Amino acid sequence: MALSKEDFNKLAVLSRLKFSDEEAEKFRNEMDDIIAFADTINNAVSGGTDDIKSTGTDAVLYTELREDAVKESLPNEKILSNVDGSKGFFNVRRCVK
């Protein structure tokens, strides 16, 4: 199924990606081929089975849960070490107007 311009723009917003008009047109054409490829799922030889497990890997048993205990967290300066010019916070521009 070909992607309409409107649908493509919606997907771009949901994906938080921005394209110029020219890029959007090129990208939309490329996506048409990719979606046509995804559509081949409708020609599947298998009928499938309905019992969907969350990961599809049925032998995996989740037997152990982490103890609900307070543990020491990473120090602030480590967490902020990837932020340029941090003054003890993650910095963003004012977003409440």
Place this chain on the structure above:
Amino acid sequence: MRELLTTLSAKLQSREISSVELTKEYIKAIEKENDTINAYVHTTFDYAMECAEKADKMLKEKNASPLCGIPMALKDNICSDGHLTTCCSKILKGFKPYYDSTVWSKLKNEGAVLLGKNNMDEFAMGSTSESSCYGAPKNPRNTAHVTGGSSGGGAAAVAANMAAYSWGSDTGGSIRQPASYCGVVGLKPTYGAVSRYGLIAYGSSLDQIGPITNSVRDAALVFDAIKGVDINDQTSVDYNYGNVTGALTGDIKGLKIGVAEEYFEGIDPQTKTSVEKAIEFYESNGAKLVPVKLPVLKDSLPVYYIIACAEASSNLGRYDGIRYGYRADNYEDIDDMIYKTRSDGFGKEVQHRIILGTYVLSSGYYDAYYKKACILRNDIIRKFNGVFDVCDVLIAPNAPTAAPTLGYSSKSTVEMYMSDICTVPVNIAGLPGISIPCGKDESGLPIGMQILGRKFDEKTVLNAAYFYEKNAERAFDEYEGGVNL
């Protein structure tokens, strides 16, 4: 093939060479060869020397691990505390994790030496490593050809003797296929066998960390070191493997090898012949061939791309330029900053997959694509289970051809996706698989075959591979560059 780790370990344990001396040799090799091969995107040489000094102290005491003092590398999506880990993406430019992945933490405790991070496709999305923001690595067997991907840098580093072994991640073949293209060994363990804590996520129900090595025995040795349950990865499993390396006998008498003709459809004749010859070699040495049917293989490609992209679109939602990595300049407000950061920071292939993933999860399309893919996935799992009721392993080609020339990824996206047909079914079903060399094509490029097995049956898979490596004639010469001790 060379059992490099066993040899190096014996030299280190007997103090014939120190870890510091060995590490210096590897650093020299990387400095000499990396401009050509581009296997490493970040090096950690000062840290490597620190690790080597510590390893030498451990080696002086008794009972040091066989991996103690041996220089190795991690794929650029496996975290180590304080070292650049960027998924070869502009969006993670400058990112230094503040914790160790479980894999590196375990290896570090055993005295391993970290040389650096290996080149890869951006966010592990690709089959040639050409989508790396640092440029593609080159195949050491012929530098006009790709290494494969996405763990291409790791396979190239091992093939060119620029690391004794490396760690990759395999979401749809990303360990096995580059190992095959570069003529080395790549093991994709069972889903759940190895903790992914500290692996930057792509498709969480498919991703698995595994080793790239020079030999099957080396792969077993490093697998033994990192397998096992981890409280930090809820999908890891407490499976009682015992010692896998100790179980390598090379005895395949009575081994039932499944051969599914569907795996050989559309495969280049040279690859097909090489793999068929290897299968005959097994048969002539006492294995039993069992013809099996796997028509669901055809379904695997769309199922894989729908599930992987759906998971990727969610996993990659976290990159917003706020807490780490790249942030775009010149934005108006916070929304504009996020849009611009993501649009500038992600490469084209990653954007394709985010959009496809968003599409298959969006209202109105979810049932037709994502739900349907999950339903089919269960059927694929069931069919593989049925096959392993009648055979112990499956043998199949790793890729339709040997390594293509550089520039392959500029072909159409869908054509690229189609080339993953041999490797993705195993990820969908969560099975273990190993890639080992089994021949070469007319231009001398390596051809690999994969041996696949039941869940958590790495022992049988590795043993079958070990038999071939020990007994079959080697198809090509060792690489002459890099560290050769």
